[in-house]
Amino acid sequence: MPHSFRLPPLPDLPIVAALPALREALATQPRVVLEAPPGAGKTTVVPLELLAAEWRAPNQKILVLEPRQLAARAAAARLAQLLGEPVGRTVGYRVRLDSQVSVDTRVEVITEGILTRMLQDDPALEDVACVVFDEFHERSLNADLGLALALDAQAVLRPELRILLMSATLEAQRLGQWLPAPVVSSAGFLFPIETHYLDPRRAAALPPKPSERLAELVPGQVRAALAAHEGDVLVFLPGVADLQRIEKKLGDSLLPTTDLHLLHGELPLEAQQAALRPAAAGRRKVILATSIAETSLTIEGVRVVIDGGFARVPRFVPRTGFTTLETVPVAQAAADQRRGRAGRLAPGTCYRLWTEAEHYQLPAHRPPEIQTADLSGLVLELALWGTHDPSSLRWLDVPPVAAVAQARELLVRLGAMTNGRREPILAQNDKAALYSLPFTQITQPTPHGRQLAKLGLPPRLGHLVVRGTDLGHGPAAAALAALLAERDLLRWATPHDPRPLPPDLRLRLEALASSRPPLVGLALHHATLQRVREVARHLQGRSGSKHSASPTQGLTSSPVGLLTALAYPDRLAQREAPDRLRLITGQRVSLKTEDVDPQARFFAVAYLAGTSAAPRATLAAPLDLEELEAGFAEQIITTEEVRYDATAQRVVGRRVRRLGALVLAESVIGQPDAMLVAQALLSYLQESGLSKLNWTASARQLQQRLTFLHQLLGGAEWPAFDDEALLTDLATWLGPHLAGLKSLDQVQRLDLTEPLLARLPGGWAQRQELDRLAPAALEVPSGSQVSLDYSDPTAPVLAVKLQELFGLTETPTVAAGRVPLLLHLLSPGGRPAQVTRDLRSFWEKGYFEVRKDLKGKYPKHPWPDKPMDHIPTKLTKKRLGAA
Known part of the structure; x- marks a missing residue:
C-alpha cells in the first residue's frame, strides 16, 4: 500500500550515490548486505530511505539496531533533526531503562538486545517492515543472536520481512555469500589522515604493562597534539580506570580554553552528550574515550586521534x-x-602509540563475541525460541559446543531449564536410523526461566532478583543485582592508589544505603551510585517486588551472602586457609578472608580475576551454615566416608554432610561398614602401589610366571599380570580377599598366591596348565627340584650347579618345549661359571675351559673327562663314593 512519507533533503554524503542500488535490491530481495566505510553516512541516511520504500506498509516500522546506547540515542537525534522533528515522533529510540517513542514512531533505533525481546514476544514481527543491523562487523553476541532469530522468523513466518546488514569492513562479501544476499557497496569519504607511529627506541624503553605504558605516553602526546594541531583531540584507551588515570595525570596542565571530557557507556546521559557536542567558540576539547567511540558516532570537531592501541x-x-x-x-x-575518526570532517592526524612493525603483527579482526563469551543468556533465549540444538539455526559462527554445554548446566542449576531427557536426533524422520544416531540432551525452559528472560539481565542476576524477591528480600536483591551489573561504585580517595578495593560486597550495599563511603580512605563514584539506584528501582518494578518507602531501606540488614549465592551457586566457598577458599566445584581461589569476615567459614564469591590457573576473588560476601542449609537443602548429601589413615595406620570412618566440595559437618563412625573398610584399604593401595602388599618369593615368582605366559601366548586366556595391570584391576582380584580386614597390617599378612591364581579365567584346569607350561621348579638329573627364575619373561632361567646336570645332553625347556631355558651353570660355590642355552655344546667345548679354571679351587668335587656319561650329583667325590 503506498504511503505519504516523503524523504527530506538528504545531506551530501557518499552513501547517497548507493541508494538506487540499495532501493532496487530491497525491492526484490528479502536480505541485503550494505558495505559502507566509516563516514559514508549509512546510519544517517539509510533508515530514512527505507521509510519511503514502497514495500513498507504505512503502519510498519523500520528497526535500526545499534551496538551501544550512546550510538542509539545519537542516531535517533540525527535522524529526527533531518526530519525537523523532536525525537519520539517519527523517529524514536529504545534502550535499557530509557525510551522515547510514540504511536507515530516509524523508525525505532534500538540496542541489539531489545530485538531478541521483541522477537520472543512477537516472532513474526508483524508491525516491522525491515530490521537493520548497523555496524554488524562488530559481531556482538546480541547481534548474532538477533540475526539468527530474525532469519528463522523470516524463513518460517515472515518471508516478506526485510533484513539489512550494514558493515563497514570487507567482511561484507563473506556475509553476502553466507546469507545468501546481494551486496551493495558504497564509497566512503575520509579527508586525508596523516598517521604517526611510535619510535622503536621509545617503545623499547616503555614498561610492558598496558596501564603503565599508557600512563607514561598519553599525557605528553595529548599536550604535544594540542600544541601542533588545530581542532579537538580524541584519545582511545582500553577501560574506565585508564580514562580516570589519564584524566588525573593531565590535571591542570591543559590550557584554560581546553575542556576535558570522558566518554564511556557508564556515564550519565548528560555527560555523554557533553562529550559529543561541538566545542563552544574559542574553546577546544580533549575526549578520553573507550572503544565506545570507534563506530556509529561522529564527534564534531575532532581533528586528532591518539590511539593507545588496547581494548x-x-x-x-x-x-x-x-x-x-x-x-x-x-x-x-x-x-x-x-x-578514521580524525578525517570525518576535515584533514586530520592519527598518533598510534605502537611501532609500525608492531602494527603488522596485530590480528586482522578481533574474534566475534560468540566465540569468547558466556552463552547462558543466549542458550536460555534459544530454549524460549524452541531451539534445543543451536546448530539448527543459521549462524555466521556456530556457538562453541563447550560453552553451550557450560551454559546449559548453569541454567539447569538455576532452575531456568529442566534436566531434560535423552532422545535420539533423527535426520529427516528416518526411523530406520533410530538406533544408530547419537543422543542429545533435550531441555525445556521452565516458568522460572521465562521470568528471568523478561528481566533483561544475565540469567545469574535475574535468578538473584526473582528468588530474592520470593524470599522476602526484593529491594536488597534488586540492589545487589544492580551493583553486580554495573561498575564498582567504590574507589580509593587517594588517586593512583595501587591496592585492590576491599572485596566485601556488604560495603557496597552500605554505601548504596547511606550515600557515604563505608570506610575511611574510600570514596564513591556518584554517577555510578545514581545509575545503580536507577537500575535497582527498575528491577524492583519488573520483578513485582513491593516498593519500600525508600529503595535502600533494609539493605544493610539483608542476607547479602545468601543473595549472592543465589546468583553464583557454583561459587559457594569454604575457608581453607586465611588466604584461600575452596569453591563448591573443588577449585581453589585466593581471598584474604580477614578483608571480608575473619570469623566466617563460608562465602559466596561474585567476581573472580586473575588467571584460570590462579584465580582470586574480588567480590564476595560471608554466609553462615544455617543459610547454606536453608538455601541449598536439596543439594546437601550425607555420606559415610572411610579411608586409611597412614599416620594412625588404621582405617578411620566419618559421617560427612557435604554441599559439593564444601564440608558442612562431620562426625566419627565407631564401626564403619565392612565394605567401606575394604574399599578404603583398596583406595590406599591404589594410591601407594603394590609394594605395600606381601610379596613373598613364591608370590613374586607366580606373578612372573603368569607374565611369561602372557607375553608368550597372550589373548584373553592369559591376561597381563605386570604391576600396572594388577594395580588397574586391584578391586577385582584383591578386593574379595579384603573382606573382614581392618588394617594394613592384616593386609600385609595376606598370601597373594590364591588372589593371583583366582584372576585366571580358566579356573582349576588353567592352574594345572600353568604348572605344565611354566612350572615353578624343575627336577634336574641329580634329583634336585630347582626353582626357575622368570623375572625376564623373554628368557626364563635355570640356575643349577653344573655337576647336577652330568649326563644331560639337551637343554631343558618350558612352555611345552617351545622356550629353552637360559642355563646359569654354577660352580660348587654357587657362583655362575657359564651361561648358555646350548648344553650339548657346553659339554663338548666350554666345560673343559671351566674345569681348568675351577678344578684346582674345588678339588673335592668331581670333574670327569666325559661329563655327558658321568653320574649327576650334588655331592663331593668322597660322599659320592660313600653313597
Whole structure:
C-alpha cells in the first residue's frame, strides 16, 4: 500500500550515490548486505530511505539496531533533526531503562538486545517492515543472536520481512555469500589522515604493562597534539580506570580554553552528550574515550586521534565457568575505525602509540563475541525460541559446543531449564536410523526461566532478583543485582592508589544505603551510585517486588551472602586457609578472608580475576551454615566416608554432610561398614602401589610366571599380570580377599598366591596348565627340584650347579618345549661359571675351559673327562663314593 512519507533533503554524503542500488535490491530481495566505510553516512541516511520504500506498509516500522546506547540515542537525534522533528515522533529510540517513542514512531533505533525481546514476544514481527543491523562487523553476541532469530522468523513466518546488514569492513562479501544476499557497496569519504607511529627506541624503553605504558605516553602526546594541531583531540584507551588515570595525570596542565571530557557507556546521559557536542567558540576539547567511540558516532570537531592501541574484552573459560576482562592489543580493523575518526570532517592526524612493525603483527579482526563469551543468556533465549540444538539455526559462527554445554548446566542449576531427557536426533524422520544416531540432551525452559528472560539481565542476576524477591528480600536483591551489573561504585580517595578495593560486597550495599563511603580512605563514584539506584528501582518494578518507602531501606540488614549465592551457586566457598577458599566445584581461589569476615567459614564469591590457573576473588560476601542449609537443602548429601589413615595406620570412618566440595559437618563412625573398610584399604593401595602388599618369593615368582605366559601366548586366556595391570584391576582380584580386614597390617599378612591364581579365567584346569607350561621348579638329573627364575619373561632361567646336570645332553625347556631355558651353570660355590642355552655344546667345548679354571679351587668335587656319561650329583667325590 503506498504511503505519504516523503524523504527530506538528504545531506551530501557518499552513501547517497548507493541508494538506487540499495532501493532496487530491497525491492526484490528479502536480505541485503550494505558495505559502507566509516563516514559514508549509512546510519544517517539509510533508515530514512527505507521509510519511503514502497514495500513498507504505512503502519510498519523500520528497526535500526545499534551496538551501544550512546550510538542509539545519537542516531535517533540525527535522524529526527533531518526530519525537523523532536525525537519520539517519527523517529524514536529504545534502550535499557530509557525510551522515547510514540504511536507515530516509524523508525525505532534500538540496542541489539531489545530485538531478541521483541522477537520472543512477537516472532513474526508483524508491525516491522525491515530490521537493520548497523555496524554488524562488530559481531556482538546480541547481534548474532538477533540475526539468527530474525532469519528463522523470516524463513518460517515472515518471508516478506526485510533484513539489512550494514558493515563497514570487507567482511561484507563473506556475509553476502553466507546469507545468501546481494551486496551493495558504497564509497566512503575520509579527508586525508596523516598517521604517526611510535619510535622503536621509545617503545623499547616503555614498561610492558598496558596501564603503565599508557600512563607514561598519553599525557605528553595529548599536550604535544594540542600544541601542533588545530581542532579537538580524541584519545582511545582500553577501560574506565585508564580514562580516570589519564584524566588525573593531565590535571591542570591543559590550557584554560581546553575542556576535558570522558566518554564511556557508564556515564550519565548528560555527560555523554557533553562529550559529543561541538566545542563552544574559542574553546577546544580533549575526549578520553573507550572503544565506545570507534563506530556509529561522529564527534564534531575532532581533528586528532591518539590511539593507545588496547581494548578491554571479556574472556569466558568454559572449563571453569569464569569470565574475566582482559586488556589486549587492538585489532587492525578496529585501529582503522579509530583512525578514521580524525578525517570525518576535515584533514586530520592519527598518533598510534605502537611501532609500525608492531602494527603488522596485530590480528586482522578481533574474534566475534560468540566465540569468547558466556552463552547462558543466549542458550536460555534459544530454549524460549524452541531451539534445543543451536546448530539448527543459521549462524555466521556456530556457538562453541563447550560453552553451550557450560551454559546449559548453569541454567539447569538455576532452575531456568529442566534436566531434560535423552532422545535420539533423527535426520529427516528416518526411523530406520533410530538406533544408530547419537543422543542429545533435550531441555525445556521452565516458568522460572521465562521470568528471568523478561528481566533483561544475565540469567545469574535475574535468578538473584526473582528468588530474592520470593524470599522476602526484593529491594536488597534488586540492589545487589544492580551493583553486580554495573561498575564498582567504590574507589580509593587517594588517586593512583595501587591496592585492590576491599572485596566485601556488604560495603557496597552500605554505601548504596547511606550515600557515604563505608570506610575511611574510600570514596564513591556518584554517577555510578545514581545509575545503580536507577537500575535497582527498575528491577524492583519488573520483578513485582513491593516498593519500600525508600529503595535502600533494609539493605544493610539483608542476607547479602545468601543473595549472592543465589546468583553464583557454583561459587559457594569454604575457608581453607586465611588466604584461600575452596569453591563448591573443588577449585581453589585466593581471598584474604580477614578483608571480608575473619570469623566466617563460608562465602559466596561474585567476581573472580586473575588467571584460570590462579584465580582470586574480588567480590564476595560471608554466609553462615544455617543459610547454606536453608538455601541449598536439596543439594546437601550425607555420606559415610572411610579411608586409611597412614599416620594412625588404621582405617578411620566419618559421617560427612557435604554441599559439593564444601564440608558442612562431620562426625566419627565407631564401626564403619565392612565394605567401606575394604574399599578404603583398596583406595590406599591404589594410591601407594603394590609394594605395600606381601610379596613373598613364591608370590613374586607366580606373578612372573603368569607374565611369561602372557607375553608368550597372550589373548584373553592369559591376561597381563605386570604391576600396572594388577594395580588397574586391584578391586577385582584383591578386593574379595579384603573382606573382614581392618588394617594394613592384616593386609600385609595376606598370601597373594590364591588372589593371583583366582584372576585366571580358566579356573582349576588353567592352574594345572600353568604348572605344565611354566612350572615353578624343575627336577634336574641329580634329583634336585630347582626353582626357575622368570623375572625376564623373554628368557626364563635355570640356575643349577653344573655337576647336577652330568649326563644331560639337551637343554631343558618350558612352555611345552617351545622356550629353552637360559642355563646359569654354577660352580660348587654357587657362583655362575657359564651361561648358555646350548648344553650339548657346553659339554663338548666350554666345560673343559671351566674345569681348568675351577678344578684346582674345588678339588673335592668331581670333574670327569666325559661329563655327558658321568653320574649327576650334588655331592663331593668322597660322599659320592660313600653313597
